[in-house]
Amino acid sequence: MLSQRALQVQPSPTLALSAKAREMKQQGIDVLAFTAGEPDFDTPDFAKAAAIEAIHAGYTKYTATPGIPELREAISEKFWRDNHLRYSPDQIVVSCGAKHSIFNALMALVDPGDEVIIPSPCWVSYPEQVKLMGGVPVIAPTEESNDFAPYYDAIRELITPRTKVLMLNSPCNPTGAVYSRQTLKEIAALAIKHNFWVIADEIYEKLIYEGHSHTSIAALGSEIYERVITINGLSKSHAMTGWRIGYAAAPLKVAKAMICLQDQMTSNACSIAQYAALGALQGPAEWYDTMRQRFDARRKRMVEGLNQVPGIRCWTPLGAFYAFANVEGLKERSIDGFDFSDGDGVSAYLLEKARIAVVPGSGFCAPGYIRWSYATSEAIIEAGMDRLKSVFSS
Numbered sequence: 001m002l003s004q005r006a007l008q009v010q011p012s013p014t015l016a017l018s019a020k021a022r023e024m025k026q027q028g029i030d031v032l033a034f035t036a037g038e039p040d041f042d043t044p045d046f047a048k049a050a051a052i053e054a055i056h057a058g059y060t061k062y063t064a065t066p067g068i069p070e071l072r073e074a075i076s077e078k079f080w081r082d083n084h085l086r087y088s089p090d091q092i093v094v095s096c097g098a099k100h101s102i103f104n105a106l107m108a109l110v111d112p113g114d115e116v117i118i119p120s121p122c123w124v125s126y127p128e129q130v131k132l133m134g135g136v137p138v139i140a141p142t143e144e145s146n147d148f149a150p151y152y153d154a155i156r157e158l159i160t161p162r163t164k165v166l167m168l169n170s171p172c173n174p175t176g177a178v179y180s181r182q183t184l185k186e187i188a189a190l191a192i193k194h195n196f197w198v199i200a201d202e203i204y205e206k207l208i209y210e211g212h213s214h215t216s217i218a219a220l221g222s223e224i225y226e227r228v229i230t231i232n233g234l235s236k237s238h239a240m241t242g243w244r245i246g247y248a249a250a251p252l253k254v255a256k257a258m259i260c261l262q263d264q265m266t267s268n269a270c271s272i273a274q275y276a277a278l279g280a281l282q283g284p285a286e287w288y289d290t291m292r293q294r295f296d297a298r299r300k301r302m303v304e305g306l307n308q309v310p311g312i313r314c315w316t317p318l319g320a321f322y323a324f325a326n327v328e329g330l331k332e333r334s335i336d337g338f339d340f341s342d343g344d345g346v347s348a349y350l351l352e353k354a355r356i357a358v359v360p361g362s363g364f365c366a367p368g369y370i371r372w373s374y375a376t377s378e379a380i381i382e383a384g385m386d387r388l389k390s391v392f393s394s
């Protein structure tokens with residue numbers, strides 16, 4: 001018999017649907033994939049060159065569990081430069097992707113029965129990882145009409161003596177919301193007053209549009225700094241999803257606990273990928289602007305295309321690379337026997353009839369929505385919007 005843990009955990013729908021789209025393409029099916037939360041750009045040459053150099057230099061052995069000193073140093077400098085955050089290298093833990101960093105953080109903080117507040121719509125892995133710890137995910141709904149920002153009162157009402165952690169993700173996957181400084185201040189005040197931890201997943205920090213800016217909650221004062229684990233990584237900022245480098249920065253006692261856990265689970269992240277990450281962080285800052293401008297143009301095109309379809313309404317995302325479209329207006333319609341009562345039905349129809357792969361909102365705790373990743377080429381976005389229009393107008 002498998003463990004309860006293994007029996008209960010749900011597979012990641014984002015990964016499953018990305019794999020399905022890839023498989024269909026391999027079979028020669030002309031599918032347009034808007035599933036993966038993965039930049040379509042190539043990893044920059046300055047990161048690749050650092051990895052190749054590392055291989056030739058023989059850096060192919062175990063490293064210290066939390067990462068090579070040069071990388072921890074570069075991350076410490078990045079936090080100061082970009083986020084006004086002082087983290088010394090010994091507060092930094094490099095792991096096999098930000099997903100692994102979040103897992104380590106939850107494992108270091110959450111006991112069975114502890115509650116973890118998650119503003120939703122939320123990334124698919126948060127509730128499942130909390131459940132893997134024996135914790136209880138407590139969903140705090142946000143709404144389009146409030147720019148998908150967490151409500152202070154709603155969060156306050158969910159706090160109990162068992163509240164241990166609040167998950168924050170700004171810019172947010174899947175909504176594209178970017179939380180204001182004021183919202184973050186309010187959350188920080190609650191965390192200080194009620195003494196819980198905040199895991200701030202800032203992996204999309206470099207992808208913010210329309211002049212908005214990123215605030216790290218840990219930078220809002222010394223009291224909140226002591227309660228925050230800041231998560232980031234190279235997957236989105238440098239198109240390095242396959243290299244698997246993420247990192248966490250935390251108060252020393254939490255960082256030490258995370259290192260100890262990682263010691264017994266995976267040891268260090270890949271040595272070569274760590275050198276690539278070092279090369280990436282030391283690379284030219286213009287890289288971010290180039291990438292953001294490309295995503296911004298795609299964002300506008302996609303939101304415009306989605307909003308042209310009667311029954312679909314798409315809030316304009318301010319960050320990340322997802323358009324989160326409300327499809328509740330399609331409820332009354334049904335084509336070829338497909339049930340459009342939620343995003344699952346609409347997504348199934350799109351895959352079957354239009355060969356468009358998207359991720360239904362149910363995995364993000366938002367069944368009335370579907371998520372479109374615009375981290376794909378302009379040509380695919382154009383073709384996708386054309387197909388979408390034609391299947392719903394026929």
Ligand code: PMP
Binds near residue numbers: 123169173203244245
């Ligand atoms: N957090 C969020 C919100 C994400 O969308 C992702 C994407 N996979 C991750 C964390 C993890 O990224 P990775 O493990 O590739 O660093």
Ligand code: GLU
Binds near residue numbers: 123
């Ligand atoms: N975070 C990305 C997404 O949401 C990658 C897939 C995953 O790790 O869930 O699509």
